[in-house]
Amino acid sequence: MRKDIADVALADRVFAPHYARPLIHGCTAAATPMRAAPGHGATAVSELLKGEGFAVIDSSGDWAWGYSLHDGYVGYVAIDALGLALEPTHIVSQPAALVFAAPDIKSPVVEWLPMGARLAVTGEDGRFLAVANGFVHQRHVAPLGEAAPDYVEVATRLTGTPYRWGGRSGDGIDCSGLVQLALAFAGIAAPRDSDQQAAALGEALAEGSTLRRGDFVFLPGHVGMMADDTHLLHANAHWMRVVTEPLQDVLARQPEGKDITALRRLG
Numbered sequence: 266m267r268k269d270i271a272d273v274a275l276a277d278r279v280f281a282p283h284y285a286r287p288l289i290h291g292c293t294a295a296a297t298p299m300r301a302a303p304g305h306g307a308t309a310v311s312e313l314l315k316g317e318g319f320a321v322i323d324s325s326g327d328w329a330w331g332y333s334l335h336d337g338y339v340g341y342v343a344i345d346a347l348g349l350a351l352e353p354t355h356i357v358s359q360p361a362a363l364v365f366a367a368p369d370i371k372s373p374v375v376e377w378l379p380m381g382a383r384l385a386v387t388g389e390d391g392r393f394l395a396v397a398n399g400f401v402h403q404r405h406v407a408p409l410g411e412a413a414p415d416y417v418e419v420a421t422r423l424t425g426t427p428y429r430w431g432g433r434s435g436d437g438i439d440c441s442g443l444v445q446l447a448l449a450f451a452g453i454a455a456p457r458d459s460d461q462q463a464a465a466l467g468e469a470l471a472e473g474s475t476l477r478r479g480d481f482v483f484l485p486g487h488v489g490m491m492a493d494d495t496h497l498l499h500a501n502a503h504w505m506r507v508v509t510e511p512l513q514d515v516l517a518r519q520p521e522g523k524d525i526t527a528l529r530r531l532g
Contacts, residue, residue, distance in 0.1 A: 266279055266281055267281075267323075267330070268281075269282055269283060270282070270283045270284070270285055270322060270323050271283075271284055271285075271322075272284070272285065272286075272287060272320075272322055272332075273285060273286045285322050285323060287320035287321060287322055287331060287332075288320070288321045289318055289319075289320055289321075289334070289350050290318070290320075290321055290329070290347040290348065290349070290350060291316060291317070291318055291319070291347065291348055291349055291350040291351040292313040292315050292316065292317050292318075292319060292342075292346060292347060293315065293346060293347060293348035293349075294313075294315060294345075294346040295314075295315050295376065295377065295378050295379060295382060295436075296312055296313070296314050296315065296379050296382065296434050296436050297312070297313050297342055297343060297346035298312055298313075298342075298431060299311040299312060299313055299333065299338065299340030299341065299342055299431070300340055300341045300342075301340065301341070302341060303325065303326070303327075303328035303330070303341045304328075304341075305343075307341070308430075308431070309429075309430060309431030309432075310338070310340045310431055311333065311338045311340060311431055311433060311442075311457055312431055312432050312433045312434060312436075312442070313333055313342055313346070314379065314381045314382045314383065314433070314434055315378060315382040315383060315384070316351045316353040316356075316382060316383025316384060316385070317333060317334065317335055317383060318333070318334035318335070318350055319331055319332070319333055319334065319342055319347060320332050320333075320334060321347070324344060327343060327344055327345070328341045328342070328343060328344060329341065329342050329343075329344050329347060335449075335454075336445070336454070336455075336456060336457050338457045351383065351385055352385055353383035353384055353385050353409055354384070354385050354386045354408065354409055355383070355384045355385075355386050355394065355401075355406040355407065355408055355409055356381065356382070356383050356384070356406060356407055356409050356450075357378050357379065357380050357381060357382045357383075357384070357405060357406055357435070358380065358405065358406055358407040358413075358419075358422075358450065359380060359404070359405050359422060359435075360379070360380050360422060360423055360426060360435040361377060361378065361379055361380065361405075361435050362377075362378045362380075362382070362401050362402070362405035362406060363376070363377060363378075363401070363402070363405070364376035364377075364378065364396060364398060364399040364400065364401050365393070365399050365400045365401070365402075366399050366400075367399075367400060368390035368391055368393035368395075368400045369393075370402070372400075375398055375399045376398060376399065378401075379434035379435035379436040380422070380423065380434055380435030380446070381433065381434045381435065381446050381449075382434070383409065384396045384397075384401065384406065385397065386406075392404075394406065407450075410452070412450070412451055412452035413450040413451050413452075414451070415451070416447040416448050416450060416451040416453070416479070416490075417447070417478055417479050417490055417491075417492060419446075419447040419450045419451065420444075420447035420490060420498055420507070421492070421498065421509070423435060423438060423443060423446075423500075423507045424506075424507050424508065424509065425506055425507060425508075426438050426500070426506060426507045427505060427506055428500050428501060428502050428504070428505045428506055428507070430502075433445060433446055433457075434446070438500045438507065439500055440459060440487050440488050440489060440499055440500045440501060441457060441458050441459040441462055441488055442457075442500065443490075443499065443500045443507060444459075444462060444466075444481065444488055444489075444490060445457060445462075447490070448466075453531070459483060459486060459487060459488040462481070462483075462488055462529075463481075463483045463488070463526065463527040463529065466481055466529045466531065467481070467530045467531040467532060468529065468530055468531075468532065469527065469528065469529060470528035470529065470530055471528075472525070472528070474528060475494065476491050476494055476495075476512075476528070477491065477493075477494055477530075478491055478492060478493050478494070479491060479530070479531060480528060480529070480530050481527075481528070481529040481530070482497060482512065482525060482528060483525065483526045483527040483528070483529070484515075484519060484523065484524070484525060484526060485523050485526060487499070487501070489501070489515070491512070492509045495511055495512060496509050496510060496511055496512065497509065497510060497511070497512045497515050499515075501515075503518060
């Protein structure tokens with residue numbers, strides 16, 4: 266909700282001058298920022314990837330305001346990045362995927378898609394899958410809904426990906442975006458922000474617990490996952506990329522008093 270309008274689904278809980286029924290759109294750009302305000306200079310609060318759904322509550326000028334369907338996150342999206350909702354069948358499972366003009370690696374590349382983008386496959390041609398505007402190699406995608414057995418391994422694929430505030434793709438990613446994206450591949454829905462994840466993911470561990478692969482470590486405004494019992498895998502603004510490093514090195518960089526705020530473990 267905003268001060269002037271709210272989703273009609275909230276009419277029994279909040280007051281607003283106007284209510285609107287969401288219009289469902291799909292992201293047609295490879296990736297587009299969700300912003301805190303309607304303007305290209307506004308802070309990016311999250312990111313919408315190709316094939317993901319977006320519920321439009323209001324639109325004005327070049328901007329639509331609403332929420333992403335995969336996690337309910339609210340923000341503004343450029344209207345030219347939205348179109349008809351897609352019924353995807355596959356998801357880009359590598360840091361990037363190329364869409365070729367023909368089922369041939371020597372053919373021109375017509376689109377570059379980041380990890381997490383969703384596609385509707387319409388047919389097969391050898392090792393290539395046909396999509397709306399060309400062909401993608403089968404090694405670059407996975408069937409949607411096919412759960413990855415190890416979300417840490419998924420996150421590791423993005424090692425070296427640039428850190429980008431609000432990012433949640435192979436184009437650039439922030440700490441909570443890495444956690445959310447990796448868990449999504451494992452079939453686990455996670456909130457968007459690190460404070461929400463600290464409250465919702467798995468079960469709390471006591472301070473001083475022995476950590477293991479897959480545990481989540483929360484610091485003020487930050488989250489990472491344990492790659493093993495001593496190393497943290499995280500997207501961070503210190504190295505400005507996704508890295509795995511000793512947890513003790515991460516803790517040593519923290520300002521005094523900015524210690525671990527939570528430890529969580531999935532069952």
